[in-house]
Amino acid sequence: MLIDLHMHEKTFSPDSFMTIEQIVERAKLIGLDAVCITDHDSIGFTALVNQARQRLDFPIFVGVEYLTTEGDILAYGIDELPESGLSAQEFVNYVNQKGGACTAAHPYRNNNRGLGDQIYKVKGLHAVEVLNGNSTLEENKTAFSVAKEHDLQCVGGSDAHHFGQVGVYATYFPNKVSNIYELAIELKKGHCQPVMVKGHQIVETAFA
Secondary structure, eight states, X not given: XXXXXXXXXXXXXXXXXXXXXXXXXXXXXXXXXXXXXXOBTOOTTHHHHHHHHHHHTSOEEEOEEEEOSSOEEEEESOSSOOOSSOOHHHHHHHHHHTTOEEEEOSTTOTXXXXXXXXXXXXXXXXXXXXXXXXSOHHHHHHHHHHHHHTTOOEEEEOOBSSGGGTTSEEEEOXXXXXXXXXXXXXXXXXXOEEEEEETTEEEEETTO
16 A cells, blocks of 8 residues: 655644645545545544545545654554653653554754654654655655664655645555554554655655
């Protein structure tokens, strides 16, 4: 399955300009198999996701992009958020205790919202986002190099806030994923791959 693991819908992410209808329209157009809404510090879209899935006839999952004191972490498979302002290690511990999975979002982005070298110091991360649609090529290359050096799983996500950004990067899952909890389980297995999708085909994987 091809899943965009990182995007923002306007209902709960004020910096997004996309409705769920627009997200799914674009996802179908480019050949994604599912999308995951990861709003900033909110899992509010969980209350709307079942209705949206049925109405749009498309797999939609809900994770979160949580801002720790060291930078953003994407989390999947948790039903409620902890208090704000946790350290990266505290948040990762929380997600693991709840049975979820964690990914370091855009770790080397130059805006003080990436974990940077904390990605190999924080214990319990399941993946590193090495293809991010709002990061520069050099920032993505650095994330990829560091992840490979420290044997960390690599994933991709568009970090889309606008229609045309959806699916710029995504993640290939070798097994079928039906809900956010299965997505977390598959991330923990370590068999995913970051990809670029174009014309319903994988045209590039990471920095081969």
